Amino acid sequence: MFLDPPALPDFIAEMMPATRRAWRFEGGPERGRTMHLIDCGPRDGQAVWLQHGNPTWSFLYRKIIDGLVATGHRCIAPDLLGFGLSSKLPEVSDHSLERHIEALQGLWGALDLGRVILVGQDWGGPMVTGLGARNPEMIDGLVLGNTSVLAPRRPRGTAFHRFSQTPVVSDLVFRGLSFPQNVMSRAQGDRSSISGEVARAYRWPLRRLKDRAGPLALARMVPNSPEHPSMGPLRAGEAFTRGLGAPIELVWGDSDPILGKMARRHVEALPEASITHTPAGHFLQEEVPEEFVAAVLRIGEKL
Numbered sequence: 001m002f003l004d005p006p007a008l009p010d011f012i013a014e015m016m017p018a019t020r021r022a023w024r025f026e027g028g029p030e031r032g033r034t035m036h037l038i039d040c041g042p043r044d045g046q047a048v049w050l051q052h053g054n055p056t057w058s059f060l061y062r063k064i065i066d067g068l069v070a071t072g073h074r075c076i077a078p079d080l081l082g083f084g085l086s087s088k089l090p091e092v093s094d095h096s097l098e099r100h101i102e103a104l105q106g107l108w109g110a111l112d113l114g115r116v117i118l119v120g121q122d123w124g125g126p127m128v129t130g131l132g133a134r135n136p137e138m139i140d141g142l143v144l145g146n147t148s149v150l151a152p153r154r155p156r157g158t159a160f161h162r163f164s165q166t167p168v169v170s171d172l173v174f175r176g177l178s179f180p181q182n183v184m185s186r187a188q189g190d191r192s193s194i195s196g197e198v199a200r201a202y203r204w205p206l207r208r209l210k211d212r213a214g215p216l217a218l219a220r221m222v223p224n225s226p227e228h229p230s231m232g233p234l235r236a237g238e239a240f241t242r243g244l245g246a247p248i249e250l251v252w253g254d255s256d257p258i259l260g261k262m263a264r265r266h267v268e269a270l271p272e273a274s275i276t277h278t279p280a281g282h283f284l285q286e287e288v289p290e291e292f293v294a295a296v297l298r299i300g301e302k303l
Contacts, residue, residue: 001026002110002235005036005222006085012201016062018075022085023107029099030110035107036085038065040243041074046140046303047113048296049131053147054256055181055215056283057084057172059201063289068296077106080127082214084205095217097123097233108135115209117299119143121285122259123218126230129237132244141183141299142244145195145251146259146282149241150269155223158263164219181206181215187279189255193247198286241270247302248273249295253280276299 019040025033038058039215042228050061058077065075079086081103082095089095104127117140121127125147131141156162160180164170173179181203185191194202206212223230241248250273252263257281267275276295280287 003034008085011197012059012204014061015197015201018062018065018069025103025106028102028106030081030087030103030106033081033087035078035087035103037076037083038080039074039076039108039111040065041069042072045072045074046242046300047076047116049073049113049116049118049128050075051118051127052077052080052121053120053124053127054081054218055083055206056122056202057205058284059084060231060285061119064119064292066286067289067293071293071297073296074274076113078104079205080104080214081219088211088213089217090210090213092213092217092220095214095221097126097221097230101127101134101233104131105134114138115140116162117141117143119145119296121145121147122147122282123147123221125149126234126237129241130233133218133236133240136240136244138245139244140303141247141249141296142241143249143295143299144249144266144268144291146253146256146262146264148259148266149234150238150265151231152223155225155228155231157222157224160258161219161222162224164216164222165224170216170219174219175209176214178203178206178212184283187257188283188287189253189279190281190287193286194283206254209232212292222285231269247299249299250275251284251288251291251295252277252283253284255279256282256284258282
């Protein structure tokens with residue numbers, strides 16, 4: 001069931017004037033929860049699903065949405081449960097890659113989209129490839145930026161992700177110190193790209209201590225062993241991506257200290273994909289939004 005969206009504070013509404021709404025789950029494990037989303041642009045335009053990762057929300061895509069709507073696209077950018085203006089999942093154990101994909105699939109079915117171009121960054125990459133694996137006949141193309149949609153050969157995670165597994169200390173840092181949303185600029189090529197009111201907008205949805213399980217949970221979702229629960233959904237998403245008979249565009253921020261080096265593995269695994277290298281950092285939507293718009297338009301030209 002679709003509902004009116006939650007209100008935004010004025011300082012965010014001024015930066016993100018896009019049409020928004022909310023969808024309430026009527027059954028299943030998420031019954032009664034709501035998922036907030038941007039849904040704007042012409043209903044008969046090419047649909048583009050834009051998925052954020054950790055620790056962001058749909059605000060991340062506002063510049064890209066402006067560019068795509070101006071070219072006649074319909075843009076859908078949901079907030080994951082636990083993030084943005086969607087219902088919060090109170091416990092770290094409430095989060096799993098499979099659960100998030102299933103929740104997004106519920107929204108997908110309610111939207112009745114037709115054919116879709118998928119866009120994902122950070123955990124948004126595995127989220128959209130998971131959706132693609134469930135709806136392969138509906139996918140017109142895939143744009144990936146600073147993510148990993150390939151199941152790790154030797155699951156270990158980066159130092160950041162290994163720290164998230166440290167008992168007690170990681171809880172104190174992620175929850176008590178609002179990490180990593182309060183230091184997002186450090187992952188950027190241009191640190192000023194996330195500062196001032198923009199940085200404040202990323203912190204705002206997780207301003208309450210009780211709402212901060214999500215960033216720690218998503219950090220812990222990175223596999224640290226072959227038996228990790230994320231491995232199954234990652235393998236399914238990788239199989240979908242490798243077998244996708246539609247255009248794939250990679251847009252990479254080479255200054256990303258977290259996933260910048262993952263570009264090479266994706267180029268090797270996806271030889272038909274085109275890649276655009278940029279000097280941006282991890283949250284490259286803030287630094288090079290025009291490259292994402294261009295990637296979507298190139299896919300459209302091939303349809």
